Amino acid sequence: MREPQFDTIIIGGSYAGLSAALSLGRLSKQVMIIDAGNPCNQTAPKSYNFLTQNGNIPKKILEVARQQVLAYTGVNFRNDQVIKLQGTDGDFEVFTKAGHSFSAKKVLFATGVRDILPRISGYSNCWGISIVHCPYCHGYEFSGKTAAIYAVGESARQLVNLLSPMHPNLTLIGRNGDQDFEFGDKVKMINQEISSIHHLNGQLSAVTFDNGNRLDIEVLYTDPNFEQHSDLPEAIGLKMTDKNLIYIGSNQQTSIAGIYACGDCTSLMRSIASAVASGNLAGAIINKALSEAYMTEVAGDKTSCLDK
Structure with missing residues (x-):
């Protein structure tokens, strides 16, 4: 069997993917990050609720993160899109839109999600700026402003409970009553x-x-539907949750051995801080799996030598 080119291929190079690559790079693993360049928060002018980066521009956070991660000699980065994945644990191969292929022992999905915005005139222009979904990320800056919530059911109830203390004039807009x-x-x-x-x-x-x-308002909070940013997880048969997230166990492992996932594609708690934490954990867990496989292989080689 041929030796894979990389220890790990990370599909998705935003906050979660880069964080995982940092953990792997610091343990001298060979990593390839493949990123299509469409982070979900690209319209947000600033990011909050992330220690040391509170109020910073998301794009700048990403630029610094990429620069720091790529300083590790084993970490590689390619702007491309993975369109096919095949193989088994220890020997995976990915194929990209640009016509390249790469092999690795492990694969990590950090592909995020894509928000499905309603087709309302002006909505997309305000998305991430004054139409927002996360009170923790943006609520404080709009505190005291005239606000409305555009949601139904449990999402509406939770948003009302979170936002009422900050917005004395709060309106709940129902969809179809x-x-x-x-x-x-x-x-x-x-x-x-x-x-x-x-x-x-x-x-x-x-x-x-x-x-x-x-209705005159200054901010609209909403809970949009979303979809997986990549259709690859479902295409290869990964188990999904009832929320259309990639199912993972406590070890970030998906339903297919050797394939892991982290960040927004696995969690409803969508923030840079959460994505970074998830990626950091995934990188450490993959490191552990790679190291254990290496030691098992070394032990097997020694046994073979003694048997000769």
């Missing part, structure tokens, strides 16, 4: 569909409803 909770006087309820978003360079000023009414 579908709201299962009563919030009393602390929240104004509107059961209308949003037809358009009014903004200036992404800064929200108002929303207009199907009935023509207008």
Whole structure:
């Protein structure tokens, strides 16, 4: 059997993937990161709730992270997209859109997710700027502003509970009138569909409803649907959760031996801090698996020599 080119191929080179590569690189492993260059938070002007980087620009955080990780001689980076993966634990091969192929002992998915935004005029212009999904990442900066929530069910309930202390004038906008909770006087309820978003360079000023009414607001919190950024996990038969996330065990291992996953593609807790932590853990676990396999191989070689 041929020797794989790399110890690990990391599919996805944003915060989780780079964090995993850092753990692997520091243990002198040979790593190839393959990244398509579409991080989910690319529209956000600033990132918060991440120690030492609070308020920094996501793109700059990523640039510094990549520079630091690639300083390790064993870590390689390629701008490309993996379109096919085959093989078994210890001998995987990936094929890219640009026509390249690489082999590795282990594979790590750090491919993230893609938000599915509603087709509302002006919505995508404000996404990540004044239409946001994470109160922990952006809520404090909008504290005291006129705010609305565009969500239903349990998501609506959780957002109301989190945001009410920061927004005395809070409105809950129902989709098709579908709201299962009563919030009393602390929240104004509107059961209308949003037809358009009014903004200036992404800064929200108002929303207009199907009935023509207008609501002046400065921030809209929402809980959009999402999909896996890569269709490869499902294509190779990885087990998925009921939330359409890659299923992993406590050791970041997927349902296929030798294939691991970390970051947003595995978790509803989507933040840079969480992605970095998840990647760091995945890198350490893969390191452990590689080291144990190496020692087993060495022990086997010694036994073979003694038997001769």
